[in-house]
Amino acid sequence: MLLLLRAEASPASLLERCKQLHIEAHLHRIGNRWAIQIPTNGHQTEALFRYEEVERILSDEIPYPLVQRWEGSVQIGEWRRGSSLLWIAGPCSVESRAQLVEVAYALKEMGVHVLRGGAYKARTSPYSFQGLGEEAIEWLLEVKALTALPLCVEILSERHLPLYDEIDLLQIGARNMDNYQLLQAVALQRKPILLKRNPQATVQEWLLAAEYLLLYGAPWVLLCERGIRSFERSLRYTLDVGAIPVAQRESRLPIIADPSHAAGDWRYVEPLALAAIAAGAEGLIVEVHPNPSQARSDAAQQLTIEQFKQLVQKATALCAALSRS
Amino acid sequence: MLLLLRAEASPASLLERCKQLHIEAHLHRIGNRWAIQIPTNGHQTEALFRYEEVERILSDEIPYPLVQRWEGSVQIGEWRRGSSLLWIAGPCSVESRAQLVEVAYALKEMGVHVLRGGAYKARTSPYSFQGLGEEAIEWLLEVKALTALPLCVEILSERHLPLYDEIDLLQIGARNMDNYQLLQAVALQRKPILLKRNPQATVQEWLLAAEYLLLYGAPWVLLCERGIRSFERSLRYTLDVGAIPVAQRESRLPIIADPSHAAGDWRYVEPLALAAIAAGAEGLIVEVHPNPSQARSDAAQQLTIEQFKQLVQKATALCAALSRS
Amino acid sequence: MLLLLRAEASPASLLERCKQLHIEAHLHRIGNRWAIQIPTNGHQTEALFRYEEVERILSDEIPYPLVQRWEGSVQIGEWRRGSSLLWIAGPCSVESRAQLVEVAYALKEMGVHVLRGGAYKARTSPYSFQGLGEEAIEWLLEVKALTALPLCVEILSERHLPLYDEIDLLQIGARNMDNYQLLQAVALQRKPILLKRNPQATVQEWLLAAEYLLLYGAPWVLLCERGIRSFERSLRYTLDVGAIPVAQRESRLPIIADPSHAAGDWRYVEPLALAAIAAGAEGLIVEVHPNPSQARSDAAQQLTIEQFKQLVQKATALCAALSRS
């Protein structure tokens, strides 16, 4: 098993004690802490658990012990877990101050809890629009001040962290789910993190990425299923609705779905969104644009404000019918 | 385009007329009819359409013209399309007369419309239970007589067709979706067919299999999504909920889902079932067994009668909430 | 374990003996024989093995015992296993007597061991060319008489079996790998069978299909890897070269590859063919047409006779370099 020490605590006394007890101990460095690996079946190991340097003891048998045993409360802005579906919405990319203000006020009025908007975009082609970067962050913060909506923004590089100080929910995008250096740097901010599933990741790999985040300091992780890559390409990705109850059986972490990226086509956003909720998702993150045909990225899949309004109504009715709040 | 002639009609006059008009014509045999392929852009081709031998004209551009243009009413037993969800339920395999009678009466009482039960089973291993065959069919017919429930039974070989005379809904299983010889033979019975999607088939390939069925005589085809094979194996298959609205955009054929085979585990049948309905499925086919732990096949995924009852209630509430009948 | 009885042998004495020994026995019917399932760990079970009714004892732990323990010699026409690569070649579809004669003589001269040619074709669309059927078989037999080349022809339905009496190597196509009714019917002919892997089948499922064939009477099975379905679609399928050594570790059955269907494009047939041989394939089945651009099916992927000649030369050199015959 692994004795995970408190941040900055010294392993010296524990190692000394292991030596006295003839327990084979291996020292590891995990982020800003020490960890001591010892054999699982030693009888005398109990003596070690009382040392105040020890923060947690991790079993060898559970691959993601922090994820599995996580318990805590989840709250962001005016949303408290269990009170209703969590709605995160906004444009794929922040394109102008006017666009953002318009959509934010409309979403706020509809009861959306968190505003999303892309500043730095991860694009498959270097010739595609890469986001407005710092300027976009400034507008987002301004709109947050105007509307009191918390912000969810994807972060692509730890170099950008200083710009994200006022972002409420840091998003790790699907492409970066297994960028463990970024996971560590972001988790050290000790803020909640939205973790999208990489389209090729098994549920276990996804939960291991969440384990990195919890281990390095994130108070909670919002898991987000957004479609996996399969042979079927009539939609952009295959929304894996089964992963939602599977992940829920493995962990108490909250889980939502992103029907926009799974569909890649606005006509299929609603059925995928409703399917995800029926399968147990606690919320949705949806791309909404005041005028999708003019969008500089993901034009095909963004909903109009009116379309989104209908989705909210249907999803709310569906939850009520299933006696979920 | 393709001039599809009526069954048994002679192509001679049409071929003669093509010759006079200098239209290049190719003769094909499709089942028990002739078909004449002619170039799409001929002006004089209209003259040909009036021949009474011509039953239908199929465009070259639509890969599955009969599927795409299909319109008709769908009714089986006491279920009429649009009146409610279609429920097909029953044990994976018929195992005894007593088992079947018990489950059939219970399902009937719950409002199930069609009884399913396996007689000949397609098993990956030759050493697995292969079904009771003819004896199972006899019990099914007896139970149909007792309960007035229509029957849905999978057929594995055209050799078995004589035994399936009284079966109301012939099922083509996932493994046989691209067994075109079987599709043709079964479609010639001119009965409705439940067509499961092969776990590796694209939506287009699935609809092409349905095209075989309509072309060879099936009045309607009940499409059934039952999970595709992807890299993710935490459940047995990946239920492709997106395929439901995609297939609905391509065709007016009815579509249901099979959450039991997708999940492979009874604990996940309900979330997958609800997800499929939220995505637009018009019904479900579910494996239900009076005592699943004793089942001779698919023990892990069959629901008890009580579990199924809860599923029916939730699914019905969900449909009501979405204002679907 | 499973006591597999000789064809037509009665299980009565064995069941009686089990009863005396208080061994719990379950009787199964597998094709035209009886099989008796007994617990693995019984000490007294040895007494049963000596009964002459028992043909084989199958362990519970190995899913495909006949495949795993298969040993035997493999020979077809002038080819004997180990003497050289096995070459099976010919057109996708038999289109005319002239086409077949031309290609057969050319292939014979190049050292091809078996002539392939499609008579009944499994086509995704009912509007595609479905093969010339009986007429094609007649021409194939005529060409066999002229050239002494053994024939490999795919069979789609047990209904066609009477036409395949003189076919030397019966082919189960990829779409029918899990059509277990067809596997049984074909295996009962007691001829060698070429078994293509279904593009969605795991190696284990493929070997279980071979187990059906050996169990029902095939003397040997020629396994054929022809590409699996993955998300990558720049070629038609993904040739799974790793499956070749994996299957070879599980069984001594011969294994070849089909680069034509994996590639779907003649320009990629050669690299895939060479890769398969380098990975350990013992032979190849290749589509060759005297004039591919005129082919009625698979026009894009068939090699010309000249292109095929170069492939044979390179593959032969490659084998020599690896000191394989």
Next chain:
Amino acid sequence: MLLLLRAEASPASLLERCKQLHIEAHLHRIGNRWAIQIPTNGHQTEALFRYEEVERILSDEIPYPLVQRWEGSVQIGEWRRGSSLLWIAGPCSVESRAQLVEVAYALKEMGVHVLRGGAYKARTSPYSFQGLGEEAIEWLLEVKALTALPLCVEILSERHLPLYDEIDLLQIGARNMDNYQLLQAVALQRKPILLKRNPQATVQEWLLAAEYLLLYGAPWVLLCERGIRSFERSLRYTLDVGAIPVAQRESRLPIIADPSHAAGDWRYVEPLALAAIAAGAEGLIVEVHPNPSQARSDAAQQLTIEQFKQLVQKATALCAALSRS
């Protein structure tokens, strides 16, 4: 089309000229340069191409113009493209100075061209060995000094770049192929880069990642196929040998394969390696460890020095047989 300006060149004159010509121009920032997007079909656009600020003109129709048109020479250490197979070998992780020195001398003697070794490791679990980091880099540089072997080391974060100054071939691992921020930062070093294909990337997405690298300054990119994720899990990944000739048709960039990570099991490294070469790979990157059973990562898949020696011999013979150098 896109007018890509020289690094640091001002777009002002060009924009002015566009205005005069009534050409609609959009300004983009790509790394440290400006780019001007103009309509493709303008007649007067030729006037713009002569401006010395313009470095390149990129067509809209080719998604990766730099990759497609790349031509140049490739050389690293003593290896020159076309002279022989390129061999990159070494341990998964650098574990000790002694381990590294032993393996490096042995590989050098066998003709290996580049030494690989992991310093910072991307591990699915935070509890797995994460590499020795800076210490590993120091030993690698020491061994480079001793043996004159160039080094290939994976880089996980731009934060580590200062440590990689003397690394000859910077490796972008599979997990970071679509970490575009890292691609840009690494490419700005203007060194050759080994780019592994992400197991879920299409060939087109892989080449677009290479486009990022060329656009941001890499002189050449060594493409590396290392297996894709499919449903088949009997090996760790599915080596996509077809991707090798497909990528070669799209680009003149060199391409090698990594059989170690594809196999995940030393017993299958050789057949996959030979298959990749037969399909056209120009070299291999192989994990070799003096004592694999003691390895701290990837113990199952590393070859012993002796096993690697045999692989080199077979691969060399295979190339000779195919008249490739």
